Amino acid sequence: MVGLIVIVAVVVVLLIAVVVLFNALVRKRNRTENAWAQVDVQLTKRHDLVPNLVETVRGYATHERQTLQAVTDARAAATATQGPAARAAAEDALTSALTRIMAVAENYPQLRASENFHALQDELASIENGIAYSRQYYNDSVLSYDNAISTFPSVIVARLFAFRPREYFRAAADATTPVPVSLP
Secondary structure: OOOHHHHHHHHHHHHHHHHHHHHHHHHHHHHHHHHHHHHHHHHHHHHHHHHHHHHHHHHHOOOOHHHHHHHHHHHHHHHHHOOOOOOOOOHHHHHHHHHEEEHHOOOOOHHHHHHHHHHHHHHHHHHHHHHHHHHHHHHHHHHHHHHHHOOOOHHHHHHHHHOOOOOOOOHHHHHOOOOOOOOO
16 A cells, blocks of 8 residues: 555656646746747848838938849848748848848948938847847847757757757858948
């Protein structure tokens, strides 16, 4: 009789441990999904700002059509991608195009003096900071989740219930190279 009670107690303790670990993994997975949604919110804000920026520059620099088209095309590609890896590549292309449009603006003193352009430029800088924070938070959430599904004893529950690792939001390979600076 004592042996049966011990076996039942062990089974109950194991079931409770499985439930606790399962719930912890679900919370971490949900936190990761929420963090990705926050990245998406920030990127959408940037995508919404780009047409206003393009139109403002277009009014001053009508012959810079190729640069403006590159920004528009990069925005379209970025809004159509899914998943962290594809989204990171598309967003890097958009960042590059936005850098070129800012360089074009340097050639037009009247554009640089425009209050509308300054407001858009400031808003873009604020959004870029939000994107950087959101990407970091997402990657931190992925790290926490991936660690949880890879360490003992939660790895047993993770495999039992098919929890899968998440993909990090990675910068493009050329994003880590130094930017050349030339002073006149």
